[in-house]
Amino acid sequence: MAEAIVSIVVERIGDLLIQEPQLLDGVSDHIEQVVVKLRWMLTFLRDADSRMDEHKVEILVAQVRELAYDVEDIVERFLIKALSSERQRTQGGMKNVVKRSVCVLDEYVYQHEFNREIKRVQTSMSVVFTSFNNYGIASTSQGQGSSSSLEKKQCKLKRFYSHVVVEPEFFVGFESDVERLVRTLVDASNGSYPVVSICGMGGLGKTTLARKIYHHSTIRTHFAGLAWVSVSRKWQRKDLLRRILIDLVPDKEKRDEILKMDEEMLQEYLVEIQQTKICLVVLDDIWSCEAWDCLKGAFPTGNYQTKLMITSRNVEVAKYVNPTQLIHHPQLLDAEHSWELLRLKALPKGDHLDVSSIEEMEELGRKLVAECAGLPLAIVVLGGILVTKPSFIEWEKVYYDSLSTLKKGKGLGEAHQREVFHILNWSYSDLPPQLKPCFLYMGKFREDEEIEAETLYQLWIAEGIVLSSDKRDAETMMEVAESYLAELVHKSMVQANFEEVESSLRKFKSCRLHDLMRDMSISQAEHEQFFKVVDIGKGNNYYLDKSLDTLPGTRRFVNYFNGGNLSDKATPLHLNKANSKHLRSILCIDDYQNASLVASTFRSHIAHFKLLRVLALEGVKIVKQTVSVHFSRSNPGDVLGNLFYLRYLSVRETEILIFPSIQRLELLQTIKLQTAGKMYLQPRMSRNILRNLGQLRHLYLPLFGVQSKSKLRFEGLQNLETLENFDPSWCEGKDLSKLANLRKLTLRVERKYDDTEKMTRYLTDIASASSFSHLRYLSLYIMKCDLKRNGPSVLRQLFSDHCFNTDPLLVHRLFIYGAIPELPMLYNHPNLFSSRITTLALWYSQLNEDPMPVLEKVPTLRNLRLDKNSFLGKEMVCSGTGFPQLTSLALWNLDNVEKWRVCQGCMSNLSCLEIGRCCKLVELPEEIRFFNALQELELLDMPAEFCRRLQGPDFYKVSHVSSIRIEDVI
Structure with a gap:
């Protein structure tokens, strides 16, 4: 970790010397001398890291880390004082002559202070170099050129994949366990077990096994209600009950009602639901008997048919929940299954492999995997180490390194848990220096928390732990950060959820750490005082x-x-x-x-x-x-x-006023202003409040708008890459075309038709701006606007030639809450076939003509939702070539629809179909049985006769669907 910290500090200070040459002019020579010494120290750390079992070396490495931090503190404190002095000096006017004289005196004082501090650091560095020599720690640069070039070579990421690849899920050795436990859970006899527990050590795959069971087609068909909640070590009763209910009652309109309930109301509602439907509730990672005591009142015994599945490391907790339950203990993998799992992870098919050495690699791999003692997590993490080493020579080095570790007494054989942590720490040590702080940083988030990938990238960048030297041509720092996460995912140190849409600006949606990985991360971070x-x-x-x-x-x-x-x-x-x-x-x-x-x-x-x-x-x-x-x-x-040294500021869901103070934060890169209420601007400062924020990359405006007499301006934000919740009612639209580096834009219009016209006009201006070449993702939210007024509708304007004369400016997500009577007129519109809309949602469109003939022609459409009064007719028809990319379709509150016809060949990629409150729909189309990609079918608040037919004579239409959910039959 010290190597990573020194590398980061060296690059950060180097960037400051380039970015602030005038402010650091008087001290730059001293700074450069110290940076040279830090680079030289880096060449000793590789050898020092291999001897961290020696206490004196461990202390010395910690001293190097603190020295690097010390240098950073000294330089940045000087820079802060110089910036403050510069601000005062440039205020101007005769009345500030005295103030400027004071500034000159202050500069002399803090420059003298800087010189004193830098000499102290240089003295400490000399002591460290002497210790390197006394301890026999060798420099890796001897005979290999300059320390600077070697440092860059060692820190450069290999980047095995130039793009993010979705890896298959590896599940080996537990297939028979899944089938046996599924049969147990769906058993409705009097002697059936109401609770099934999966118990075992960390890393055994309890949660993976439970998820396989939870998503099994038999489970999805048998249980009307399904809920999954991670309990973990720190829990709150109200939060657990709320999360269970949200899963059992997927109705979005009831979600807000559930969030407002107190604990007793939540428990009563949960008991009530179990009286009307058969439910399966999974309590994942439950640690204590107290956690069960807080929940057991919500799961009464008697005539209820609810089944519980729990996972726990503590078998005593499982016995406490129900002494007569079935407790399943997954077994460790045998030698063959262990090798099979390692092979799937470490030897993927690809051109980068040394195919000629496969047999030798297998021989070494079998020896290595034996150290994992059959523990799946350890095997997968070991695979993450080996997958980045595609040659036999590299595998051989890993093998001998493992033998060396064993000889030093750090090895295996005492207990399985010790073996796990050995592999985990090994995988951490194997990381490139810049990935180590990025991995440790994830330990800051809560246990089992899904970490939003975009936020994680912005935090990494703001902290300065994403290196600009890793940038490739035309890459942004966000793209570099995503490559870091891709490396961690590829090494199986981080679990990730991918964005469903290929055209998304980011490839990762969220990520999380396995609890053992998080434990290791926190332990290492606290040891490093990270x-x-x-x-x-x-x-x-x-x-x-x-x-x-x-x-x-x-x-x-x-x-x-x-x-x-x-x-x-x-x-x-x-x-x-x-x-x-x-x-x-x-x-x-x-x-x-x-x-x-x-x-x-x-x-x-x-x-x-x-x-x-x-x-x-x-x-x-x-x-x-x-x-x-x-x-x-x-x-x-x-x-x-x-x-004013701040890079990242978030006040999401917080009642705090940050205007007008925000205008002084000139180094800000990310601002998240999605506050709990409306924001207010002082009239004098509202227009140009952002003018000085030239370093800003990501701006998330309030969702509910800002109350101001004048509009917010965006002049000077030339580096802006993300702009969300732009609203023409209080944002100056003519500034949009000046944001030449914008990659992601979200526009919102609510209740005002005039603002809708302005928005489409702004889009035309953007499309005609030759400098506007970076925009890759555009979302439009048009809410409750009267689009029936005279003049061209918003759709006609969006699909006009002006908005399509440049390739990048194409809408990806479109949400319209209001009437769009001209949709059928787009049937033969040539630009419809060039559209890149991936997500479309319509409410209250009041369409009398079937919208499907138009919508099915959008070639990139993957997610479609037709909701409340979007279509007023009785029949919808989808042709045989329609919706080639559609993966998700939701039909809600279509009160008049009686028949839905689908031609064979339509929606060939549909994987999720959701139908709710379509009270007159008689049956599902016959052709549904040919939807081979369909995995999930949800029917919510549908008529009893419709559901009876589907579960009876029409079941053949959906018998191939792995997950069928029917709830709240009316």
Whole structure:
């Protein structure tokens, strides 16, 4: 890890020397000398890392890491003071002559201070180099050229794949377990088990096995209600009940109602549901008897037909839930299954393999996999190490490294759990230097949390742990960050969910860590003092004296509230001024439904952290605001302007005012302003509040708009790549065509037809701008607008030649909530066939003519939803060549539809079909039986006769579908 930290610091300081030559002019020579020494230190760390079992070497490596941090602190503190002085100097006017004189004196003082600090660091570096020599630690650059070139060579990623590849799921050795447990769960006899438990050590594949059972076609057909909830070590009863209900009641309209229920209401509703339908509820990763005690009231015994499936490492918990239940203990994989799993992961078919050495690689692979003792997680992670080493020589090196580790006493044979951690730590050690902090960073997130990939990339970049030297031609830093995640996924250290649409700007939707991987990440991060997590559980009290004085070197701090009880004298930060010179990142995150009251003392504390690069306040309730107090001193948002070293700011679902202080944050790269309520701008500052933010890359505007007399301007944002929730009612549309580097744009229009016309006019301007060549993803939300007025409809304008005269500017996601009577007129429109719309959703379209003949011609359409009164006719017809790419179709609230006809050959890729509240629909089309790709069928709130036919004489139409869900028959 020290190698990674030194590499990052060297590159970051090098970037500062290039970006701020004037501000660092007087000290740049000293900085360059120190950077040269840091580069030289890097050449010793590779040998030092191989001897970390020696305590003196471990201490020395930690000293190198702290030296790198120290250099970064010194340079950045100087830069902050220089920036502050520059601002004061440029204020102008005779009245500021005295102030400018003071600035000159201040510059002399802090330059003298810088020289003193840099000499101290150089002295410490000399001591370290002496220790390298005394301990016999060799430099890897001896006889191999300059340390700088070697450093770059060692840190460069191999990038085996130039694009993200969706890997198949590897499931070996447990097929018979799946079939046996499925039969047990669907057994409806009196002697059947109400609870089935899967118990065993971490990494055994309990959750993977449970998911295979959960998604089995027999389970999906037998149970009317299915729910999956991860309990984990830290849980809240209300949250668990809510998540179970949301799964059992997929109706989106009831979701908001469920979120408002208290604990007792949630339990009563859950019991009520079990009286009307057969349910299977999975409680994954339950650790304690107390967790079951909080839930058992929601699963009464008696005539209820609900089945429970739990996974746990603790067999005593399983026995406590139900002493008479079936407890299944998955067995470790035997030698053949172990090799089969490793082969699937480590030897994928591809041109990069050394095919001539396959037999020798298998021989070594069988020896290596024996060290995993049949544990699936260890085998897959080992495969992640080997898959990036496609030659026999590299495999041989891994093999001898493993023997060396065993000889040093770190090896296997004492306990299976020890073997797991050996493999996990081995995989971490094998990572390229820049991937190590990226992996550790993921330990900051909650257990079992699905981490939004786009947010993760932005945090990595803001923290400075994505190296600009890894950029290829024309790549953005976001694309480099995605390549980092792709490497971690490829090595099986991170589990990922891929975007369904191939044309998505990002390939990954979200990611997560296996709990053992997370444990290892947190353990390693705390050892390296990489971050500190404080999780305030329900009923705990934390006060100002709960600071991090015991961890003065902590640079990243995460605070989860989880409904914690904060007094009016408390602060969520647990930090004080003593830590300000170290802290780079603060994440304060709460459950959006249980937002805690954070005291106003937050305001005085946050101002200390001048070097802060990341600040996230998500779901946190700061103060109860009204318009009259928006600019009062009680609001901490007004001090954010002091944090002008900030790169990432998020106030999602937080009641906080950040305007006008945001205009001083000139280095910001990401701003997320999806606040809990509307935002207000001061009239004098509203128009050009963003003008100084030239480094901004990603801007997420409030969803509900900003109240202002003048429109928000976007002048000067030449580097902007992402712009979400742009609304013409309060955003200046003529600025859009000037954002030449924009890659992703989301436009929203609500209730105003004039704004809809403006939006389409802006799109025309963008399309005609020759510099607008980077836009790759465009979403339009047109909500509750009267599109029946005179003049061309929004669709006619969107499909006009103006919007199609440049290839990149094509709508990918289109949501229209309102009448679009001219849709049938697009039937023969030539641009319809050039469309790249992947997702389309219509509400209240009031179409009298069947929309399918038009929509089926959109060649890229993958997701289609027709909802409330979008079609008023009685019959829909899909032709044999229609919807070639459609994978998901939802038909909801089509009150008049009686018949739906589908020609054979249509929707050949459809995998998910959802029909709800189509009360007059008599039956499914005959041709559904030819939909070979169809995997999921959901029928919600459908007539009893429709469901009876499908479960009886019409079942042959859907007998091939693996998952059929029928709920709330009317």
